[in-house]
Amino acid sequence: MSSLTSQRALAPIGTAGKLFAFGLDVARSLFRRPFQTREFIQQAWFIASVTIIPTALVAIPFGAVIALQVGGLIKQFGAQSFTGSAAVLAVVREAGPIATSLLIAGAAGSAIAADLGARKIREELDAMMVLGIDPIQRLVVPRVLACMLVAVFLNGLVSVVGVAGGYVFNVVLQDGTPGSYIASFTALAQLPDLWQGMAKALVFGLIAAVVACYKGMNAAGGPKGVGDAVNESVVVTFMLLFIVNFVMSAIYIQLVPPKTG
Amino acid sequence: MGVEIKVDNLSKSFGRQLIWGNVSLTIPAGEVSVMLGPSGTGKSVFLKALIGLLKPDQGSILIEGTDIASCSEKDLYEIRKLFGVLFQDGAMFGSMNLFDNVAFPLREHTKKSESEVRDVVMEKMDLVGLIGAEDKLPGEISGGMRKRAGLARALVLDPEILLIDEPDSGLDPVRTSFINQLFIDLNAQIDATFLIVTHDINTARTVPDNIGLLYHKHLAMFGPREMLLSSEEPVVRQFLNAQTVGPIGMSEEKDADELAAEKGFAMPPLPPIPLQLEPSNGVPRRSQREPGAWCRDNGVTAPPGSFQANMSMVTGG
Numbered sequence: 195m196s197s198l199t200s201q202r203a204l205a206p207i208g209t210a211g212k213l214f215a216f217g218l219d220v221a222r223s224l225f226r227r228p229f230q231t232r233e234f235i236q237q238a239w240f241i242a243s244v245t246i247i248p249t250a251l252v253a254i255p256f257g258a259v260i261a262l263q264v265g266g267l268i269k270q271f272g273a274q275s276f277t278g279s280a281a282v283l284a285v286v287r288e289a290g291p292i293a294t295s296l297l298i299a300g301a302a303g304s305a306i307a308a309d310l311g312a313r314k315i316r317e318e319l320d321a322m323m324v325l326g327i328d329p330i331q332r333l334v335v336p337r338v339l340a341c342m343l344v345a346v347f348l349n350g351l352v353s354v355v356g357v358a359g360g361y362v363f364n365v366v367l368q369d370g371t372p373g374s375y376i377a378s379f380t381a382l383a384q385l386p387d388l389w390q391g392m393a394k395a396l397v398f399g400l401i402a403a404v405v406a407c408y409k410g411m412n413a414a415g416g417p418k419g420v421g422d423a424v425n426e427s428v429v430v431t432f433m434l435l436f437i438v439n440f441v442m443s444a445i446y447i448q449l450v451p452p453k454t455g
Numbered sequence: 456m457g458v459e460i461k462v463d464n465l466s467k468s469f470g471r472q473l474i475w476g477n478v479s480l481t482i483p484a485g486e487v488s489v490m491l492g493p494s495g496t497g498k499s500v501f502l503k504a505l506i507g508l509l510k511p512d513q514g515s516i517l518i519e520g521t522d523i524a525s526c527s528e529k530d531l532y533e534i535r536k537l538f539g540v541l542f543q544d545g546a547m548f549g550s551m552n553l554f555d556n557v558a559f560p561l562r563e564h565t566k567k568s569e570s571e572v573r574d575v576v577m578e579k580m581d582l583v584g585l586i587g588a589e590d591k592l593p594g595e596i597s598g599g600m601r602k603r604a605g606l607a608r609a610l611v612l613d614p615e616i617l618l619i620d621e622p623d624s625g626l627d628p629v630r631t632s633f634i635n636q637l638f639i640d641l642n643a644q645i646d647a648t649f650l651i652v653t654h655d656i657n658t659a660r661t662v663p664d665n666i667g668l669l670y671h672k673h674l675a676m677f678g679p680r681e682m683l684l685s686s687e688e689p690v691v692r693q694f695l696n697a698q699t700v701g702p703i704g705m706s707e708e709k710d711a712d713e714l715a716a717e718k719g720f721a722m723p724p725l726p727p728i729p730l731q732l733e734p735s736n737g738v739p740r741r742s743q744r745e746p747g748a749w750c751r752d753n754g755v756t757a758p759p760g761s762f763q764a765n766m767s768m769v770t771g772g
Contacts, residue, residue, distance in 0.1 A: 312549070321546035324506050325560045325608075326535045 257359030310410025345399025457485030492669035539614030545605030
């Protein structure tokens with residue numbers, strides 16, 4: 195009985211270990227030739243096609259909300275001329291990667307988990323292994339790379355659309371001056387902010403794809419299992435992404451000194 | 456030429472539940488063997504262990520000197536090129552049409568030009584009677600067609616070993632007879648080692664050279680067809696003749712009380728042994744034996760009426 199309880203208590207650690215081992219398998223297969231260029235391009239196109247429009251649509255209100263909140267706060271401090279700068283900082287450093295991660299996990303991750311899960315329960319993955327082809331090399335590696343690539347691009351899209359949305363809101367609704375919004379862009383923000391946004395997006399894309407592939411490939415128990423796998427992959431990815439986002443932000447703030455003057 | 460599969464002392468459990476243990480058998484090269492067993496005795500698990508999709512807990516599976524149960528991932532992918540496997544539902548790739556499905560192994564493993572690929576694929580499609588359906592998606596065709604398409608894909612790399620999981624589930628009796636005839640003709644043509652997992656008695660009685668029976672977590676018997684069909688062993692006898700009297704119950708094996716209650720009933724007499732299916736072109740297969748040869752060599756009297764042409768396929772008595 196006691197062993198049963200301890201087994202249950204330790205189960206999540208086992209799952210985390212398996213997920214990590216799966217990630218290592220993917221990393222090892224990354225260098226195995228032949229590289230599946232065709233699958234990679236198809237997947238990148240597919241992921242981009244399911245995420246671009248929702249991302250743009252999410253980015254506009256995201257930028258607007260930040261402009262509203264920051265704009266209001268800054269007005270109270272009497273530093274209106276820095277509104278643009280603060281909005282850029284918030285969008286590029288945090289909002290961009292987070293909005294990207296939500297969409298990558300929600301749209302791309304769920305699609306990948308559903309696709310691989312369906313293949314798993316139809317025995318397609320078994321058939322592939324039996325035909326002497328490693329599904330990790332053939333299916334997972336191209337998906338992971340495609341997800342990372344698209345995440346970086348989406349991050350750029352969110353940053354541009356978010357800043358533009360913030361600009362429109364600041365100028366139209368909050369009576370900000372266009373000149374000061376744009377002129378203050380570089381007052382606080384600096385180039386490393388952009389790099390860290392991209393690095394975050396890259397890591398988020400990696401995590402979302404690895405979790406989705408792992409959950410999909412381990413789906414069990416018929417069609418219901420596929421639904422469960424999709425559900426779990428989205429939930430697990432969200433949790434991991436928010437934790438990793440916090441850690442990366444903390445490290446960044448330690449490493450890169452804030453811009454002065 | 457076909458390759459021998461030597462299984463020694465194999466055991467597999469899921470968690471604490473033993474699926475089967477101590478399974479030892481040698482599937483002879485180039486012959487057709489059938490693995491039988493009541494539902495839920497782990498026949499498909501056995502098949503998956505043979506191709507290395509499931510790692511057994513104990514024992515070895517030797518194929519051409521490589522132990523599937525303990526070899527490295529790399530060797531496993533290498534040895535799998537000897538195999539052709541037909542899964543229960545065909546396991547076709549849903550996103551590709553039938554042509555691309557069948558061409559898939561060729562495109563991945565060979566450097567054949569697209570026109571050579573086309574020739575090979577069309578030859579195999581013709582073999583299984585699917586000419587004209589190559590542009591269909593797996594979702595658009597019937598279960599029987601999917602199965603035949605799966606067979607075409609399994610054959611495309613000229614396998615030495617062909618593993619077939621329940622070829623007759625979901626097929627009508629006529630199609631089942633056709634697919635059985637196809638197996639025999641294929642065996643005559645390519646001399647591969649065949650292992651068919653099924654619980655269709657008619658298939659088991661007429662198709663194979665050898666029969667194995669998995670029952671109650673172990674291998675009850677494995678040997679030449681005539682040995683099992685003339686066997687007096689209660690389990691073998693009950694299963695091969697589809698009777699209710701005997702040690703196999705509705706859910707699992709019967710308990711002692713039920714068996715004691717049956718003591719009085721004599722088991723019905725063994726039905727005659729039917730002739731084995733022969734290749735449709737009439738040229739005998741290399742592994743084919745003369746009807747009744749095993750019974751004669753081992754001094755066993757076959758049940759009356761055995762080995763007669765045109766005998767009824769009906770089993771039981």
